[in-house]
Amino acid sequence: xxxxxxxxxxxxxxxxxxxxxxxxxxxxxxxxxxxxxxxxxxxxxxxxxxxxxxxxxxxxxxxxxxxxxxxxxxxxxxxxxxxxxxxxxxxxxxxxxxxxxxxxxxxxxxxxxxxxxxxxxxxxxxxxxxxxxxxxxxxxxxxxxxxxxxxxxxxxxxxxxxxxxxxxxxxxxxxxxxxxxxxxxxxxxxxxxxxxxxxxxxxxxxxxxxxxxxxxxxxxxxxxxxxxxxxxxxxxxxxxxxxxxxxxxxxxxxxxxxxxxxxxxxxxxxxxxxxx
Amino acid sequence: xxxxxxxxxxxxxxxxxxxxxxxxxxxxxxxxxxxxxxxxxxxxxxxxxxxxxxxxxxxxxxxxxxxxxxxxxxxxxxxxxxxxxxxxxxxxxxxxxxxxxxxxxxxxxxxxxxxxxxxxxxxxxxxxxxxxxxxxxxxxxxxxxxxxxxxxxxxxxxxxxxxxxxxxxxxxxxxxxxxxxxxxxxxxxxxxxxxxxxxxxxxxxxxxxxxxxxxxxxxxxxxxxxxxxxxxxxxxxxxxxxxxxxxxxxxxxxxxxxxx
Ligand SMILES: Nc1ncnc2c1ncn2[C@@H]1O[C@H](COP(=O)(O)OP(=O)(O)OP(=O)(O)O)[C@@H](O)[C@H]1O
Ligand SMILES: [Mg+2]
Numbered sequence: 152x153x154x155x156x157x158x159x160x161x162x163x164x165x166x167x168x169x170x171x172x173x174x175x176x177x178x179x180x181x182x183x184x185x186x187x188x189x190x191x192x193x194x195x196x197x198x199x200x201x202x203x204x205x206x207x208x209x210x211x212x213x214x215x216x217x218x219x220x221x222x223x224x225x226x227x228x229x230x231x232x233x234x235x236x237x238x239x240x241x242x243x244x245x246x247x248x249x250x251x252x253x254x255x256x257x258x259x260x261x262x263x264x265x266x267x268x269x270x271x272x273x274x275x276x277x278x279x280x281x282x283x284x285x286x287x288x289x290x291x292x293x294x295x296x297x298x299x300x301x302x303x304x305x306x307x308x309x310x311x312x313x314x315x316x317x318x319x320x321x322x323x324x325x326x327x328x329x330x331x332x333x334x335x336x337x338x339x340x341x342x343x344x345x346x347x348x349x350x351x352x353x354x355x356x357x358x359x360x361x362x363x364x365x366x367x368x369x370x371x372x373x374x375x376x377x378x379x380x381x382x383x384x385x386x387x388x389x390x391x392x393x394x395x396x397x398x399x400x401x402x403x404x405x406x407x408x409x410x411x412x413x414x415x416x417x418x419x420x421x422x423x424x425x426x427x
Numbered sequence: 428x429x430x431x432x433x434x435x436x437x438x439x440x441x442x443x444x445x446x447x448x449x450x451x452x453x454x455x456x457x458x459x460x461x462x463x464x465x466x467x468x469x470x471x472x473x474x475x476x477x478x479x480x481x482x483x484x485x486x487x488x489x490x491x492x493x494x495x496x497x498x499x500x501x502x503x504x505x506x507x508x509x510x511x512x513x514x515x516x517x518x519x520x521x522x523x524x525x526x527x528x529x530x531x532x533x534x535x536x537x538x539x540x541x542x543x544x545x546x547x548x549x550x551x552x553x554x555x556x557x558x559x560x561x562x563x564x565x566x567x568x569x570x571x572x573x574x575x576x577x578x579x580x581x582x583x584x585x586x587x588x589x590x591x592x593x594x595x596x597x598x599x600x601x602x603x604x605x606x607x608x609x610x611x612x613x614x615x616x617x618x619x620x621x622x623x624x625x626x627x628x629x630x631x632x633x634x635x636x637x638x639x640x641x642x643x644x645x646x647x648x649x650x651x652x653x654x655x656x657x658x659x660x661x662x663x664x665x666x667x668x669x670x671x672x673x674x675x676x677x678x679x680x681x682x683x684x685x686x687x
Binding site for chain 1: 487489506507508509511512513515517519521522523524525532533535536537564566584
């Protein structure tokens with residue numbers, strides 16, 4: 152039998168040139184670089200000529216400020232504080248969100264009862280919670296962590312729950328036919344099937360972890376990047392404000408990279424077109 | 428058809444299944460009774476929508492009946508068991524597992540050690556002709572290849588009874604013939620019992636010891652032993668008068684079943 156059924160397709164080595172393999176991403180990266188350089192040059196050129204330096208600053212000043220802050224340690228002290236808040240907030244929100252998502256989605260009746268309340272809580276602008284959190288937790292680290300976690304939790308929770316609820320019934324039945332119980336269904340079907348939802352939740356939650364932490368610092372703090380922005384702005388130091396924003400976007404980019412690396416590992420089975 | 432109790436493997440009595448659709452009840456199967464002997468190969472033939480898949484779902488224990496009983500090996504069926512292997516009409520390979528890991532899944536759940544799993548899956552992959560595709564994910568396979576992988580997965584649990592719902596419908600004529608031969612080879616001498624659902628008259632006659640023709644709502648229009656000598660070759664049988672007569676009879680039964 153095995154010899155009769157010839158494999159209907161076979162693999163051939165592809166002789167793809169460097170350009171065929173990497174051409175597309177080379178173009179994309181070149182375009183990106185050109186774009187950013189052009190933007191920075193235009194900014195640098197127009198800063199003094201068309202706009203007031205006090206308002207727009209300019210790239211060279213921002214760079215100088217970053218170098219200064221790096222030298223005197225300001226940059227690292229504040230970045231470290233904010234990074235801690237973001238990571239703790241993101242981690243706390245993500246873990247509780249995933250757990251709650253799995254738990255509630257496996258209890259459809261409870262989920263239906265609670266859904267309107269959850270949506271109502273989700274709709275509250277989390278910034279509005281800051282004063283309340285100050286009363287509850289003081290102005291230390293925990294208040295910012297919880298502010299960040301509050302938004303992350305809902306985004307991860309809702310996406311996880313959606314992922315769990317959309318698991319294909321037929322796959323669950325397939326595991327039941329193999330003699331699997333609740334444990335096997337949870338581990339071998341529900342968990343991998345809902346991974347897409349979990350990762351979507353994590354991805355959309357990253358900026359909100361930053362927002363939560365920075366808002367917390369803007370409202371009440373004497374440390375962290377949010378404080379640094381406030382402080383610089385109070386002194387009309389726009390270069391300082393922009394320098395802090397640069398640091399914040401670098402943090403966001405690194406977090407994004409981390410999540411998409413997990414995504415790529417978990418999503419190997421998906422067709423290429425669906426991965427982006 | 429009912430032999431002595433020792434040979435009776437499956438007994439279905441007054442089975443009815445009704446689904447709820449909005450405020451209506453949809454009857455898929457009404458007052459269905461059948462017994463299947465141990466070690467036999469029964470083909471179930473019926474038009475689309477007559478309740479064949481519903482019947483297998485009930486026998487496999489995936490859904491509870493609205494009324495009636497199913498006894499397997501003398502015990503009431505209340506849920507799925509690994510003694511019964513069920514190849515459902517649609518493919519249910521796990522999209523995130525490659526072919527090999529899909530085939531090993533039932534053994535994984537049964538707690539078979541990894542070395543033995545690998546050995547058995549290699550065998551089965553060869554049996555269904557999927558060598559070279561071990562590392563492919565279901566989406567990277569053709570429909571027929573997915574079907575064969577699903578079949579291999581079912582066989583990996585070594586079930587004593589096979590419920591097959593139109594297993595070869597998606598295969599081309601040549602491959603279908605080869606898979607039929609392979610299925611018969613696996614079945615003969617294994618002592619396994621097979622319930623094979625199809626809507627292809629020729630397939631039903633080539634494979635079955637017995638053909639059960641279903642009409643609407645699972646009414647049994649015809650229940651007939653097929654005594655054609657094995658091995659049965661389609662090309663030879665097509666001109667065999669006994670086969671032609673049976674073919675005509677089943678065709679009539681299908682037509683009649685569609686009426687009421
Ligand atoms: N979950 C369900 N809800 C409502 N009606 C259903 C459900 N499952 C099946 N039915 C109905 O039951 C009837 C029998 O369906 P079934 O799938 O058993 O047919 P079948 O004989 O397997 O057909 P086919 O050869 O096309 O696979 C159909 O009329 C179908 O509409
Ligand atoms: Mg069907």
